[in-house]
Amino acid sequence: MKQHERRQQSSDKLINACLELASEQGVSALTFDNIGLRAGYSRNLAFQKFGSKGGLLEAVINHLHEVMSERRRRQDLDSLPGLDALLLYCDVHIAALDKTSEMKAYFILMSEAIAAMSDMREQFVGSHLRSATELMRIIRLGREDGSIRKDVNVEMAARLIGTQLIGISSQYLIEPSFNLKKARKELHQVIRAAYAAGQQGDASRKSTAAVSGR
CATH class of the missing domain: 1.10.10 (Arc Repressor Mutant, subunit A)
Structure with missing residues (x-):
């Protein structure tokens, strides 16, 4: 070697x-x-x-971004329409929570940085900006290929989807029995209802409205 x-x-x-x-x-x-x-x-x-521990955390964050990017690449994310790629992005994140210890460790480290009010919070700000940038890229592709509505606010949509993934991750960390399969299904429905273009999006929004009106 x-x-x-x-x-x-x-x-x-x-x-x-x-x-x-x-x-x-x-x-x-x-x-x-x-x-x-x-x-x-x-x-x-x-x-x-x-x-330093700060240097170690930076290396850990970079490593996890590379690992997740490679997993999305192996799933051929960039060959999919934007909406499907957005759903796959979420699926890869949730699968990592379910099947590996990496994402659990990430959110444990993030929670500690928040609780301690440490300077390392800024590293997680940077990490989430990296994730948001990738989500924005996917959403823009979806607007271009017609699978995502043209009027979607790209940055806000990316931030909200990222926030939903953080919420699912935190809930799973707090409550290991939290049903990730049901969370994944619900998240898909929420994303389709909010961002899908054309008839698919109209049907999803009507279905969501009907459920909400019960």
């Missing part, structure tokens, strides 16, 4: 160790000693790699 490959491998192992510890034991377990031990390295290497 070449030197740069070894460096990348050690970084990946340390990041994964951080995510595992956060998911299993919470933020209090995230010392460089524990992270290095879990990854099979020394504390010194963990500190040398990231320099």
